[in-house]
Amino acid sequence: MGSQSLSRIPVIDLSNEELKQGTKTWVSTCKEIRHALEEFGCFEAIYSKVSMELHNQVFETTEELFDLPTEIKMKNKSSKPYFDYFGQYSYLPLYESLGIDNPTTLDSTQSFTNLMWSSGNDRFCESALSYSDLVVKLDKWVITMLFESYGVGRCYESYTESVNYLLRYFKYRAPDMNETTMGLTPHTDKTMTSIIHQNHINGLQIKTRDSEWIEFEPSASSSFVVMAGDALMAWSNDRILPCYHQVIMSHSTETRYSLGMFSFSSGIIEIPQELGDDKNPLKYKPFDHFGFLHFNKSQAGKKPPCSIKAYCGI
Numbered sequence: 001m002g003s004q005s006l007s008r009i010p011v012i013d014l015s016n017e018e019l020k021q022g023t024k025t026w027v028s029t030c031k032e033i034r035h036a037l038e039e040f041g042c043f044e045a046i047y048s049k050v051s052m053e054l055h056n057q058v059f060e061t062t063e064e065l066f067d068l069p070t071e072i073k074m075k076n077k078s079s080k081p082y083f084d085y086f087g088q089y090s091y092l093p094l095y096e097s098l099g100i101d102n103p104t105t106l107d108s109t110q111s112f113t114n115l116m117w118s119s120g121n122d123r124f125c126e127s128a129l130s131y132s133d134l135v136v137k138l139d140k141w142v143i144t145m146l147f148e149s150y151g152v153g154r155c156y157e158s159y160t161e162s163v164n165y166l167l168r169y170f171k172y173r174a175p176d177m178n179e180t181t182m183g184l185t186p187h188t189d190k191t192m193t194s195i196i197h198q199n200h201i202n203g204l205q206i207k208t209r210d211s212e213w214i215e216f217e218p219s220a221s222s223s224f225v226v227m228a229g230d231a232l233m234a235w236s237n238d239r240i241l242p243c244y245h246q247v248i249m250s251h252s253t254e255t256r257y258s259l260g261m262f263s264f265s266s267g268i269i270e271i272p273q274e275l276g277d278d279k280n281p282l283k284y285k286p287f288d289h290f291g292f293l294h295f296n297k298s299q300a301g302k303k304p305p306c307s308i309k310a311y312c313g314i
């Protein structure tokens with residue numbers, strides 16, 4: 001494992017109202033996104049549509065959520081793998097997390113809120129909904145530009161029709177003296193994309209291709225880390241490698257709260273023919289994304305070094 005470095009991941013400003021399809025800025029931003037994902041598996045997006053006020057409201061209500069009794073939080077269950085409550089792990093004592101499936105719909109956000117607070121919590125529900133709406137727009141923007149930069153804009157419609165978003169809330173408390181500082185062990189996400197946003201406490205580290213760990217330091221409160229997941233690697237025929245990351249908490253700091261907007265396809269992901277050629281034939285069969293999540297959680301999925309290749313590699 002390499003040492004921690006001061007270098008940074010690419011920063012791309014996606015706040016620009018002028019960013020219209022077909023303009024010069026649009027074309028150059030498409031290239032920047034593709035380059036960042038191919039070289040780093042991630043980038044920092046500046047996205048000021050999430051205002052300071054919404055940022056504050058989201059993190060205040062996140063704190064209220066984690067302050068609920070554990071048995072209430074454990075009611076967050078799902079038949080989908082990775083969509084339920086995580087926490088109370090002896091090897092990860094700092095970490096806890098909850099998820100809202102389909103967070104851009106009032107029905108889902110409201111039913112999650114009512115499950116957590118039987119007498120309701122309008123502020124939580126409203127901020128979750130407004131936040132999700134904006135971050136899903138950011139994700140769709142990134143996907144549009146990425147698909148376009150590969151000349152496969154035709155795939156965008158069918159992908160977005162089947163996309164299933166999951167909003168996860170994370171808490172990492174500061175470690176006690178002599179306690180592990182590991183917030184989350186090194187991993188890649190099983191998603192197409194993951195968009196992470198945090199409060200003022202750092203901890204997310206990203207591994208570069210040179211095996212250096214970079215600590216993510218947001219440039220602003222409107223900073224988001226956009227990461228490629230394993231499914232995007234397969235979709236891109238290995239042009240994009242997934243972002244390897246971990247969370248490490250330093251001693252004597254406050255609690256870190258973060259939010260992740262995770263994208264999954266509820267259908268079959270087809271690898272665009274255009275992303276293969278004679279030298280690089282397609283390396284993956286069309287695959288069922290949720291089938292992959294189930295495989296990854298099974299005993300068989302834990303053995304291979306790369307579970308997506310084991311699941312649908314050719």
Ligand SMILES: O=C(O)CCC(=O)C(=O)O
Nearest residue numbers: 170189196204247258260
């Ligand atoms: O909290 C973070 O910054 C990252 C969370 C994460 O990597 C995950 O849940 O997959």
Ligand SMILES: [Fe+2]
Nearest residue numbers: 187188189245
């Ligand atoms: Fe992750």
